[in-house]
Amino acid sequence: NAGVTQTPKFRILKIGQSMTLQCAQDMNHNYMYWYRQDPGMGLKLIYYSVGAGITDKGEVPNGYNVSRSTTEDFPLRLELAAPSQTSVYFCASSRGPAAEQYFGPGTRLTVT
Amino acid sequence: AQSVTQPDIHITVSEGASLELRCNYSYGATPYLFWYVQSPGQGLQLLLKYFSGDTLVQGIKGFEAEFKRSQSSFNLRKPSVHWSDAAEYFCAGAPQTGANNLFFGTGTRLTVIP
Numbered sequence: 001n002a003g004v005t006q007t008p009k010f011r012i013l014k015i016g017q018s019m020t021l022q023c024a025q026d027m028n029h030n031y032m033y034w035y036r037q038d039p040g041m042g043l044k045l046i047y048y049s050v051g052a053g054i055t056d057k058g059e060v061p062n063g064y065n066v067s068r069s070t071t072e073d074f075p076l077r078l079e080l081a082a083p084s085q086t087s088v089y090f091c092a093s094s095r096g097p098a099a100e101q102y103f104g105p106g107t108r109l110t111v112t
Numbered sequence: 113a114q115s116v117t118q119p120d121i122h123i124t125v126s127e128g129a130s131l132e133l134r135c136n137y138s139y140g141a142t143p144y145l146f147w148y149v150q151s152p153g154q155g156l157q158l159l160l161k162y163f164s165g166d167t168l169v170q171g172i173k174g175f176e177a178e179f180k181r182s183q184s185s186f187n188l189r190k191p192s193v194h195w196s197d198a199a200e201y202f203c204a205g206a207p208q209t210g211a212n213n214l215f216f217g218t219g220t221r222l223t224v225i226p
Contacts, residue, residue: 033213040121041218042202042219043202043216048212050212092156097211097213098144098207098211098213099144100158100161101214102158105155106155
């Protein structure tokens with residue numbers, strides 16, 4: 001049981017490039033989340049999903065896109081990377097909307 | 113607005129001393145409340161949670177938290193801190209109905225000195 005996995009662990013992008021952050025969970029959780037963490041700012045919700053085929057915006061969705069074709073996977077797409085997207089990105093999953101969330105190890109992204 | 117706040121950005125304690133990290137919530141009804149810990153370079157790990165019932169909740173690593181409705185608080189405590197407790201601690205909450213996700217506080221960084 002791997003829990004929540006994220007790839008890659010680190011990535012450096014040039015301004016304007018695109019990439020996809022991968023997230024997978026093997027706990028059969030319906031709910032999945034993407035957060036970004038900036039120093040002193042806590043966690044900001046980017047997007048979340050309540051099940052396969054259903055996604056919704058969180059607090060800071062601009063510049064990002066998501067899809068949820070399966071229960072297990074919830075990739076986050078960055079189009080036209082900007083320096084403001086330099087951050088640590090965490091994926092999480094839970095069995096319900098207000099249940100405990102299980103976090104992946106994070107992806108550290110730098111955009112230069 | 114419904115939210116969770118952590119008033120202390122950074123706390124320093126001596127090893128062996130007691131610890132209390134503050135968390136306040138502003139939900140109308142009793143919310144679900146959580147404490148998470150994040151070690152450097154790691155993801156968040158659940159320490160404990162409160163849904164209902166006994167207001168004193170025991171968690172992992174010797175931590176406990178007490179839900180106090182009168183003070184809208186859910187403070188995290190540990191009687192004797194170890195150097196390995198140095199980390200960032202996050203309080204999180206959600207209303208028991210109508211929520212799609214948890215709301216996280218901004219975190220408290222704990223430094224432990226010998």
